[in-house]
Amino acid sequence: MVTLQTVAFAVLCLVAVLRVGSARSNPHARMSWLASVVGALALLTLGSVIPLGVLDGALGGTNLIYLVQNLLATTAFWLVLQAAASQESEDTPHSRRRYWVLGVILVAFSVAFLFIDRGPTSPTFIHDNVDQLAAVLCASIYLAGIGGISLQLMLAVRRRRLVAYWPFVVGGALAIVACINEIVWLFIAHAHAVDARTQALGYALFDPFFYLGVILIVAGILSFTVRKWNRETQMTLAIRQLSRITQRAGLTSATAEDGPATGGPQLSVAYDLLISIHDETVAGRVQLTARERRVLSRAEALVTRELGMAEAR
Amino acid sequence: MTESMWKGGHDIADRCARIFEDNGLGGPRNMEELVTRVSNISGKPVMIEPLGDERWETITALWVSYPASDLVLVRATDTHLYRTHCILHELAHIIYRHPGCSDLASAEVVQSLISDGATVRGRVVNPQAVRVASERSETIEGEAENLARLLGRSLLRPRYAAGEKSFG
Structure with a gap:
């Protein structure tokens, strides 16, 4: 769904530009500002703005862009979580542990990625290689990481006023649903359990849930900027x-x-x-x-x- | 330019800043928490009652200190913000452990409140030029007003302060 990806990219770019002044003057706002920049870069790697062939071609044309995309997306979600969690405490043992969590997720799916026998650039790289367990594991670890971070984000704002924080809660929930859905359909595809049409329908559910979730979380961030x-x-x-x-x-x-x-x-x-x-x-x-x-x-x-x-x- | 009603200056400001810091008065997030903090400082329960009206004329709040409790009275007819500030002024007196004021004790609206060794102090908004209070009393009122403004500032937090700090 190119349109939603492009909209999400545009919204993230807008938020990053609008909040430059805030990030410069307020150190506490830098984490969430950086999240919007890294998130925008992650969406850029999807190919809806700059063709995927150009981006991946610059990296050798072996789908390395998929790994870059996962690294950026995971980091962006983690930065949003850190910004939300920093409201509770500036430097708690919990926030230090989250560095380890991020590191483990990034290393885990990167290692799995290295075991994939990759072909030429493809926008459906993982789906094309779903027969390889390494591809399924790489995508699943990445998605489980995003889902886990989204769940932590929802937990971090659970005691706050819903009237202001509902975009984080709903956005996080949508991202979790999208991730679980994708993991399930990847394993179904790996097991060849359904026909191609059903499989395509299953995969198609990911984009609307995930990108609407991203847009909502970014809208939640922007709402505080506008309010101020x-x-x-x-x-x-x-x-x-x-x-x-x-x-x-x-x-x-x-x-x-x-x-x-x-x-x-x-x-x-x-x-x-x-x-x-x-x-x-x-x-x-x-x-x-x-x-x-x-x-x-x-x-x-x-x-x-x-x-x-x-x-x- | 009209003269300020409250005595100021660096000495008073410095004392207020020190008392604010030493008593952790930046911690309370609302009036209820602040009153609890003040009560802990004084060792007596603090009660707040909106009671007076325009008949109090230039008295905007009163602090009646009983041996076992402190009572803060404010004019019910004033706006919420102004009333809040007048309460903060009286709480500042309690924090400072200021003495009562004998001049005010003779005022008609106050007399009925004084019993059993109670002392009273009030926030009276008369220009300094027409006041008959002593220099010491002027300093006391200046201290309370200055600390009240610090307390007011610390309670002025955006509704979504934490969110704005991270995402604003």
Whole structure:
């Protein structure tokens, strides 16, 4: 399904470009940004953008591109998992163990790949060589690895608010279904248990499940980026409007010195402005116009939404 | 330019930053957790009640310290955000273990609350120029206000802070 692969590639490229600034300024965001870059490269190796013959030809024309694709895809999924898991803890024994998990998966399917008697470049390389146990094992280990990482991703976000994390849960579930389906049909093909038409139908189920899963996970990542941009834009506008009130009234905004600003400096500035305006109003030093009261009310709703409402862990 | 209502300066800011750090006040993620933390610091239960109204005039919150508990009263008619900040101001007094205020104890709205050796301190938003409080009392209020702003900042977390940190 070239269309879904191309859409997934385009979405990943878009996310990678949009989040360059975030990755530069926020070290915590680099893992997921790198996942989108590596994921885009993995999708590029499928041949829907640059012909497979060109890519694999550059590597000798012996389907080495399939191994590269698997290495990139597994790493991309693992990076997304690390980004999600890093929310729980910066450096736990669990996150260290995951390096080993990644290493074992990569080495395992790479070793199996080396035992495949490979022919010339083919977009259906594994399916063409399904008679070889090494080919079935190589693909199965890779798919089991992706499925396992997807399951860990679902577990990592299970305690979070579903309203924000459902794309990770549904995307992970779709990827797992796709992987299990493909493994089952590879073994069926290896055993020649069904006719060619049924086999083709079985194989065809992989793409829609897998690539929709990928698109959903990437959409989940993007949703946080958009959410942050949206809030920061609204906050910038609110601060501008509140500052006009304090300037008009000639107020000195009492602002605490440098301190904890969990939600970023904008939230703190808006908070200080709001409290100062309220104080001055109660003290009777400022009379707000109807328009200013509306501005105050809107800005306050924006800040209140964030006050003490941190994500449940 | 209108004079700020609260006494500030580097000394007060430094003391607040130290108290914030020493008491682990950046840890609580919401008001409930913060009140528990403050209660642990003071060794007394802290109760918060929205009670007052505009009749309190320029008093926006009160801290009544009983021997066995602390009571924070805020004006029910104020907005959620402003009320929250006024509560934080009173919690800051408790954290600082500030003394009561004799000037405020004579105020009509306060008198009915004082019994059995209770002391009281309130957040009064009068401009410094019209205040009759002592220099020490001004410093105490400045400390509470500064710490309240630090506490407010630490509670201001985006709803999906962890997600935004990794994926934003």
